[in-house]
Amino acid sequence: MDTNPFQSQFNKLLANKYALRNRSISERIRILSKLEKGILANRQVFRDALFSDFRKPFTETDITELYVVLKEIRHAKARLRNWSRSQHTDTPLALSGTSAKIIYEGKGVCLIISPWNYPVNLSLAPLVSAIAAGNAVLIKPSELTPHTSAALKIFIAQMFPDNEVTLVEGGKEVSENLLELPFDHIFFTGSHAIGSKVMQAAARNLTSVALELGGKSPVYVHHDANIDDAAAKINAAKLVNAGQTCVAPDYLIAHTDIADDLTKVLKKFSKTFYNPENTGANSYSSIVSNQHYQRLLDISGYEETNLMNRESRIFPPLVVTDVNHDSPLLHEEVFGPVLPVLKVQNEEEALKIIHQHGAPLNIYIFTRSKKIKDFFQKMTTSGSVCYNECAVQFLNPGLPFGGIHQSGIGRSHGKAGFLAFSNERVIFHQRVGLTTAKLLYPPYNNFKKKIVDLLLKYF
Numbered sequence: 001m002d003t004n005p006f007q008s009q010f011n012k013l014l015a016n017k018y019a020l021r022n023r024s025i026s027e028r029i030r031i032l033s034k035l036e037k038g039i040l041a042n043r044q045v046f047r048d049a050l051f052s053d054f055r056k057p058f059t060e061t062d063i064t065e066l067y068v069v070l071k072e073i074r075h076a077k078a079r080l081r082n083w084s085r086s087q088h089t090d091t092p093l094a095l096s097g098t099s100a101k102i103i104y105e106g107k108g109v110c111l112i113i114s115p116w117n118y119p120v121n122l123s124l125a126p127l128v129s130a131i132a133a134g135n136a137v138l139i140k141p142s143e144l145t146p147h148t149s150a151a152l153k154i155f156i157a158q159m160f161p162d163n164e165v166t167l168v169e170g171g172k173e174v175s176e177n178l179l180e181l182p183f184d185h186i187f188f189t190g191s192h193a194i195g196s197k198v199m200q201a202a203a204r205n206l207t208s209v210a211l212e213l214g215g216k217s218p219v220y221v222h223h224d225a226n227i228d229d230a231a232a233k234i235n236a237a238k239l240v241n242a243g244q245t246c247v248a249p250d251y252l253i254a255h256t257d258i259a260d261d262l263t264k265v266l267k268k269f270s271k272t273f274y275n276p277e278n279t280g281a282n283s284y285s286s287i288v289s290n291q292h293y294q295r296l297l298d299i300s301g302y303e304e305t306n307l308m309n310r311e312s313r314i315f316p317p318l319v320v321t322d323v324n325h326d327s328p329l330l331h332e333e334v335f336g337p338v339l340p341v342l343k344v345q346n347e348e349e350a351l352k353i354i355h356q357h358g359a360p361l362n363i364y365i366f367t368r369s370k371k372i373k374d375f376f377q378k379m380t381t382s383g384s385v386c387y388n389e390c391a392v393q394f395l396n397p398g399l400p401f402g403g404i405h406q407s408g409i410g411r412s413h414g415k416a417g418f419l420a421f422s423n424e425r426v427i428f429h430q431r432v433g434l435t436t437a438k439l440l441y442p443p444y445n446n447f448k449k450k451i452v453d454l455l456l457k458y459f
Contacts, residue, residue, distance in 0.1 A: 006138075006174075010181045012163040013109045013136035017184075020164060021106040021134045025084055029077050031131055036073045038159050039066060039124070045151050046120050052147040053119075055286040055312065056241070064240060065120040068395060072125045075397040075414055076132045083132070083418050086427075094459045097431040104422040106134030107208065108184030113175060113198065115190045116142035116288050117244040117335075122212075123152055126187045127165065129417030135185070136164055140178055143171040144288050176201075183207050185421060189246075191333075192406055199409075210410030210420050213403055214246030216333055216357045219390065220350045220376070222367035223257040229388070230366040231265040234339075237364075237390030239273040239317055242285040243337035244292075247362055247391040250333060251340045253350045259343045263321055266339070270317035274337075286313040287336065296336040299328035330357075347372055351379055361407040364390045383407055 004010075039046075043066060050056040050065065087102040110130050114123040123141050130137045139156065141149040149169050156167040168174060179186075179201035188198045189212040202209045221230050238249050254262050274284040287293040293313045297304065300318055308315060315337055323329055323340040330340060344350045354363065359381040365373060366388055373387055383403040384393050393399055400416030402408050410420055430437075439451055 004177055004180055006168060006177055006181065009138065009162070009166055009168065010109065010183075013138060013166065016136055016163040017106075017108045020136050021108070023134055025081050028132055028134065029080060032073050032077050032080075032128065035124075035128070035131070035159055036070060036077075038155065039070060039073075042151075042155055045155070046148070049147040049151040050120070050145070053116075053145040054242075054288045055284075055314075057283050057285065060240060060283070060285065061120075065118055068118075068121045069124045069128065071395070072128045072397050072413065072417075076128055076418070079415065080132050080418070083415050092459065094436055094455055096436050098429060098435075100426060100428045103425050103427055104133065104418075105425050106130075106136075107421055107423050108135060110135045110137050110185040110187065110421060111178060111181075111183040112137060112139045113178075113186070113188045113190065114139065114141050116144035117241060117246070119145045119148040120152065122189045123167075126189075126412060126417065126421075129412065130187075130421045131165075132418050133421035135421055137166075138178070138183075139165070139167040140175055141167065141169065143169070181205075185209070187410075187412070187420070188212070195408070210402070210412065211408045212246065212401075212410075212412065213361070213406065213408040214333055214335075215360045215403065215407040216250040217247065217360045217362040217364065217382075218251055218253060218350075218354050218357070219249040219364040220253045220347070220354075220366070221255060221258065221262055222347065222365070222369065222372050223255040224368045224372075225258065225366035225388075226368075227258055227262050227265055231262060231269050233366075233388070233390050234364075235266060235269040235273065235317075237392075238339055239270060239284070239337050240391075242287060242315060243317075244285070244288060244335055245391065247394050248335075249339065249364055249390055250360075251330060251342065253342050253344055253353055256343045256345055259341065263319055263341055266319050267317075270319070274314075274316050284314070287315050289313070292336070296334075296338060299332060299334070300338045301327070347375055351376070354380060359403070359405040359407055361403040362386060362391075362393070381405070 047058045047061045050061050084104055089100050091098055112126045119141050123139050127137055141152055153167045153169060156165055182205040185208050186198060186202050187210045188195055192213045195211040195213045199209055219234055234249055293315060296315055300320060317337045320329060320338060320340045342353060361383045363380055363382045363385045365376050367373060377385055381404055386393055394401060397414040400411035401413040402411040412420060440448060
């Protein structure tokens, strides 16, 4: 008798594993096209669900949730035949008579655990890669966005048979039950703390994982930067989704020569995102839950003001310039519309601050100087480093996305996503009869020792 409540759903996917792995590229492209049409047909459904969960503006949903997935689908459809093509390898002279190639097969039954901050995007974009690679998929969306999870459940049931793709709702216990099952691959997006638990659970079944964990992505603005340009881009990346974005700038390091002017412009531009007296109030998401709202108050050290609304969980932008180095704002991922600002005398001071927080998902540098750009590129480690821009790299499906060390393991998007859900399998052929390998079989007489000497010297 099965004790895991999701065993039967897992078994359906498992029984279909090899059929999906061997599905033709044309059929995979057809399914991706169906998914594309389904997303467009359900545009308003997803808009309404996200607004119900945390007042996400419709246009923001279109850009950050739907467009990203549609672009991912179109990118994959145009390139899937090339990605899937087997790769023939050179044959060393010592292995004369053999031939080999690498083929790309779906890993099998894959689990996608998606977060609440971009629940459509981060459920369906990995699904695109999984389908492209030829996998069966089970999706577990976040319980913190129940309307969107419910909409996704209906959508997935409309798009796919339950032995190809299925979705289950629920909280922590559901995730724990799912992680007991022997999936062939797990794709998780979320916090570092939960990612560690996912990796531990995966280790019990020796399951491969991709972990997208975020972290404290810094911004450094050098004294030669264009202040207006930098402030506009930092604000846009920080305040979209009310700052609840893994690629958002987490904290700002500003050269002391321009720090005060930059702060003034940042505060001015933030009003274009949220001003209760104009339409900006309709261009700004709320915080996802009361717990997250209270957490932002606690770590920022601010009291509620009349611009805040606990009932609707509206948390207006805050630029914090008097931040203490012991503040939680500098030791936890902020994940909200609060931007701590630190002043430094030079880039070496900025580097020391960045190194205190481990390897981030992204590093954002605003400067005109090639020397400064090279300095940070050579002296830091991160998933990406972006010059004179923030967060926009995420929108390019041709770029592999992911972190390193504390900020994640593995890559997603485009070809990188296809490879993440693929097993690179070696197909090796040897001729029958005399082979060069047989010349090295024991016993190791003088003749064979001479052959080995030649191999070591020349081959």
